[in-house]
Amino acid sequence: xxxxxxNPLYNDPDYEPVVNESGNTxxxxxxxxxxxxxxxxxxxxxxxxxxLMGGSLVGCSDDDDDDNRPGNPGSQVELGFExxxxxxxxxxxxxxxxxxTAFVPWGTPLTGGLPEFRTDGTNSGADQExxxxxxxxxxxxxxxxxxxxxxxxxxxLLVMNHEYINQDALHPAxxxxxxxxRPDDEVRKEIAAHGxxxxxxxxxxxxxxxxxxGSNYNRRVTGGTEMDIRGPVRxxxxxxxxxxxxxxxxxxxxxxxxxxxTPWGTYMAAEENWHxxxxxxxxxxxxxxVRHGVGDASRYDWExxxxxxxxxxxxxxxxxxxxxxxxxxxxxxxxxxxVEIDPFNPQSKPQKxxxxxxFGHEGVIFxxxxxxxxxxxxxxxxxxxxxxxxxVSANNYDAATxxxxxxxxxxxxxxxxxxxxxxxxxxxxLDDAGFVAKMNAAVNAGSVGxxxxxxxxxxxxxxxxxxxxAADIAxxxxxxxxxxxxxxxxxxxxxxxxxxxxRREPDDTNAANPLGPNPTGHIIRWMEKGNNHAATEFEWDxxxxxxxxxxxTVVDGNAVVTLDDTNLFNSPDGLWFDYKGKLxxxxxxxxxxxxxxxxxxxxxxxxxxIRRFFVGPVGCEVTGVVTTPDCKTMFVNIQHPEAxxxxxxxxxxxxxxxxxxxxxxxxxxx
Numbered sequence: 001x002x003x004x005x006x007n008p009l010y011n012d013p014d015y016e017p018v019v020n021e022s023g024n025t026x027x028x029x030x031x032x033x034x035x036x037x038x039x040x041x042x043x044x045x046x047x048x049x050x051x052l053m054g055g056s057l058v059g060c061s062d063d064d065d066d067d068n069r070p071g072n073p074g075s076q077v078e079l080g081f082e083x084x085x086x087x088x089x090x091x092x093x094x095x096x097x098x099x100x101t102a103f104v105p106w107g108t109p110l111t112g113g114l115p116e117f118r119t120d121g122t123n124s125g126a127d128q129e130x131x132x133x134x135x136x137x138x139x140x141x142x143x144x145x146x147x148x149x150x151x152x153x154x155x156x157l158l159v160m161n162h163e164y165i166n167q168d169a170l171h172p173a174x175x176x177x178x179x180x181x182r183p184d185d186e187v188r189k190e191i192a193a194h195g196x197x198x199x200x201x202x203x204x205x206x207x208x209x210x211x212x213x214g215s216n217y218n219r220r221v222t223g224g225t226e227m228d229i230r231g232p233v234r235x236x237x238x239x240x241x242x243x244x245x246x247x248x249x250x251x252x253x254x255x256x257x258x259x260x261x262t263p264w265g266t267y268m269a270a271e272e273n274w275h276x277x278x279x280x281x282x283x284x285x286x287x288x289x290v291r292h293g294v295g296d297a298s299r300y301d302w303e304x305x306x307x308x309x310x311x312x313x314x315x316x317x318x319x320x321x322x323x324x325x326x327x328x329x330x331x332x333x334x335x336x337x338x339v340e341i342d343p344f345n346p347q348s349k350p351q352k353x354x355x356x357x358x359f360g361h362e363g364v365i366f367x368x369x370x371x372x373x374x375x376x377x378x379x380x381x382x383x384x385x386x387x388x389x390x391x392v393s394a395n396n397y398d399a400a401t402x403x404x405x406x407x408x409x410x411x412x413x414x415x416x417x418x419x420x421x422x423x424x425x426x427x428x429x430l431d432d433a434g435f436v437a438k439m440n441a442a443v444n445a446g447s448v449g450x451x452x453x454x455x456x457x458x459x460x461x462x463x464x465x466x467x468x469x470a471a472d473i474a475x476x477x478x479x480x481x482x483x484x485x486x487x488x489x490x491x492x493x494x495x496x497x498x499x500x501x502x503r504r505e506p507d508d509t510n511a512a513n514p515l516g517p518n519p520t521g522h523i524i525r526w527m528e529k530g531n532n533h534a535a536t537e538f539e540w541d542x543x544x545x546x547x548x549x550x551x552x553t554v555v556d557g558n559a560v561v562t563l564d565d566t567n568l569f570n571s572p573d574g575l576w577f578d579y580k581g582k583l584x585x586x587x588x589x590x591x592x593x594x595x596x597x598x599x600x601x602x603x604x605x606x607x608x609x610i611r612r613f614f615v616g617p618v619g620c621e622v623t624g625v626v627t628t629p630d631c632k633t634m635f636v637n638i639q640h641p642e643a644x645x646x647x648x649x650x651x652x653x654x655x656x657x658x659x660x661x662x663x664x665x666x667x668x669x670x
Contacts, residue, residue, distance in 0.1 A: 020385040020449070020468070024478055077490075077581045077604045080670045083566040083611040086596040090643045093615040097663050100614075102646035103209060103635075104158070104199055105656035108132040110211070110218050119650045121172040125188030129220055133162030134170065134193040136637040136655045138259035138270070138363055138484075138574075139624045142343055144200075146265050153628035155202040157217055157343045158635060159267045160624060160657070161256035165193045166640060167300070169652045181306040190300055191223035194254050196269050198343045203633070209659055219346045221269075223252035224311060226349060229334065231408040233354035236461035238288070238333050240324040242310065250334035251311070253350065258363025258484050258574070258624075260338075260377065264402040267341045268353070270361035272382055274335040279303055281318045287451055289317075291468045292360070294332060333465055338364050338379070340404045353407045356391050357428070357467035365485040367492070367533035369397045375406045376533040378494060380482030384501045386468070387476040388415040388485075390425055392534045412464070413536070414476040417512035423526060423538040426474040428467065430460050438473050448472045480504060480513045480521065484575035486583065488605055492533065495525040495543060495605075497572040500589065512540065520546040520570040520589065544608060546570050546587075548594050553608070560608050567610040570595050574623045579631055581605070582669050584613075586636075588621040598622045600636060602669045613669060614660070617645040624657075631667045634660040 081095040092100040107117030112130035115123060123131070139160035143152040167175040170193060171186055200215035211218070229239060229248050239247035257272040275292040276299040285294060298315055305312035314328040321327040336358040342348040356364065362382040369375055375393040380386075393410040413425035427435055442453045448469055457463040463470050480501035487494050498513065499521045506516040512524055526540035544553050544561050549568050553561040563569070571589025578584065583603040591597055600614040600622050616622045619642025627634045638645070641653040662668060 020383070020472065020478060024472060024475060077606065078670050079582070079602055079604055079609055079611050081602075081611065081613060084613065084615060085565065086568075086594065086599070086612070087615040088596050088618070089615075090618045090641075090645055092617060092638070092658050094660055095613060098668075099661050099663060101659045101661075102638075103657045103659045104132050104197075104201075104211065105646060105654040106132055106134045106136070106162075106193075107654065108211065109213070110197060110199065111220060114213060119652060121170065121652065123189070125185045125192055128189045128192040129222060131220075132197045132199065133195055133220070133222070134165045134655055135163045135639050136657060137161040137163040137257050137623050137639060139626055139635060139637060139657070140259060140261045140267060141626045141628055141635060142261070142265065142267075143629060147344055151629040153203075153630040153632060155212075156200075156628070158199045158201045158657070159259075159341070159343050160197055160199070160637065161259055161269050162194055162197065162655075163255055163257050163272070163639065165190055165300075166653070169654075175300070177301075177304075178306065180304065182301055182304050184305050184307045184309070184312070187300075187302045187305040187312055188224075191252065191302065192220070193222075194252075194256070195220065195222035195225065196253070196256060196267070196341060197221075198267075198341070198346070207661065207665075209633070216346055217343065219343075221253065221341055221350055223254050225253070226251055227253065227339065228349050228351050229354060230351045230404070231354035231356075231464075232459075233358070233461045233464050236459070236465065237324070238286075238330055238462070238465055241314070241328050241330050241334070242321075242326055243314065243328075244334075245325040247330075250331070250352065251314070253339045253352075254335065256339075257361075257382065260364035260366060262340070262404070263366055263369035263375065263397065263399075264404070265344065266404060267343055268364050269339045269341060270363045270379070271335050271337055271339065272360045272362055274360075275332070277302070277335075278315050278317045278332045280316075280329075280332075287453070287469060288333060288358075288466050290451055291466065292332075292336070333358075336360070338407075340407070351404055353404065354461075354464055355408050355410055355412065357389055357412050358465055359389075359467045360386065362483045363485065365487055365494075367487050367494075368489070369399070369402070371399060372396050374410070374534050375402075377407075378485045378487075378496075380479075380485060380496055381468070382481055382483050382499075384481055384503050385478035386482065387471045388479060388482045388496060389413065389467075389471075390415070412467070414471040414474055416475060417477045417479075417510065417524075417540055419511040421511075421539055421541065423540050425536045425538070426471075426476060427536075428463060428470045428474060430457060430463060435470075435474055438475070439470075442473050477510055477512055480515075480518045483573050484586075486575040486577045488581070488583075489577055489579070490581050490605075491527075492531050493525050493527050493605070494533075495523060495575060495583065497575050497585070498522050498524055499573050500571050512542075514542075515545075520548075520551075521572050522546060523572055523575070523585070543605075544603075544610065546572055546589075561610065563610075565594075567601060567612055568594060569599060569601055569612070573621070574600070574625060576625050577605075578627050578669070579629060580667065580670065584625050585610070586622045586625060588623060591619065600625065617641045618643045619653075620645070627668055631670075632661065632665060634668045636660060 115127040144155040198219040200212040279298040303316035337352040359381040367376040480498040504516040529535040529537040573588040574586030624637030
């Protein structure tokens, strides 16, 4: 029988409860800001909604390091295509002169005996462990010669996340239950459909791309792959489980949304809505679960597998034994991190990098690495009213020796966006006297918002396990679902999508999130002080408001962007700068008029010229984009299409990558 819908998690795989009850006051209510510049966003209904914004941030920055300021983006960024119209077609739409081809759909044979995809859903769990996973998301192309200093655009490793699953498509008749238990092989298959695929791809002399079958690089990392815990949380007693009594190992990575390539050529997969995979029936839950919305029922009921094997029971995080070393009460504490995978070393074990914090990571984006300087990266917590974070390594970058250990020691910061267009990075550290004072005040108050807080964090490991609570205490700015980030390669500005927030009330806005409610989202950007990404101060503005035709982004009384039929969009999600400096914006929002199917747009970051380049098939999210180094082949992921795409002869929709090329062999988008 099918499972009853007793929890919103079962109906919406992207569901994330609002769990920020910190009561952080919007800064519009507590700061007497100098409103020197204002931004006006207007919709077709004529309502005016006002929030602060600066002009071009480049002109505001005092650069004290010339090598941080390469080039003028306007001299490199050109949008040389005619925008496409919105679409309701069950196909990919690209501009005239371009070709789009589906590639490596879910179930593509990848490793082992190369089991063929069966259109009736009868592939086994073992088959799925050797096939490309489901629900393609963030990805990156690593040139095959990267480790030797090359930049091949003809051959490489295409590495991609598989965020979640469609049980109805995955199995012949959807998820099944016998006496309230789930068949082991169904559960095994679902776990295997999650995770990451490393795919060796090559272009032939005719320009066609294919999988290099038999390559040692081809690899699946799944929800069951053994992984190491690294950084400050390694060995912490709240990570002790039956599988890892010393708290140094775990199994699997789940709900991997966006990602980030590291400066040393590895891949970081994000763990986003991991909370929905675990069930805790205890009368009381620890704060590290409450603040993330872990409930008493899981999304897919993996803990109900009929055999009761540990590999499945671990998703039941209730207290079932006398000690943590005898059950899996701490299993969820091993999730919510960034996971580093070395695509060039198939035998390497993935590493969970705990110093970057534990929350609903959408992804991670690295600032350009500079010899002898700290490594800096940014990550958004994709949930309504959550925060944007930055990590600065304790040790400096050395191109000859750099590896993931740089991410194990450093300072994690959370962003506060002030009403006057300035911003501060607030340290989340027990070595910071200011933070400790705030923490002690919270202990004296007995709570952080609605969450009891009667004892301070016992260690930095405890703080990082409770990163969201620490950010609440620090006084970060609650944002409208911070998702993907991107760093402009030409001037160092940092961009983040704020996808939407229909639950923000009109009296609960702040300058960086000025719309209440905010159903269509916006994109924010900032420049670090002195263009130093390790700085603790920054200046910010709003790059563009999403919305219907007529939506304006106004600076000093002038509309710098007015959306029309060529570029209207809603719910910006994916974000990426290509190697020519173009900003690519992907959407995951309403497919109702006027927006229709989700899409991808290209933007000139200096002029704010925005044009629709790509529209996906019916019901999909357009997510994940990268090009080859020469920018002549683009890979775009299509997730959860509703209809029979990309194979019209099959009843099962299949997530897939789309290869986009220009018919004349030129640079994409130029």
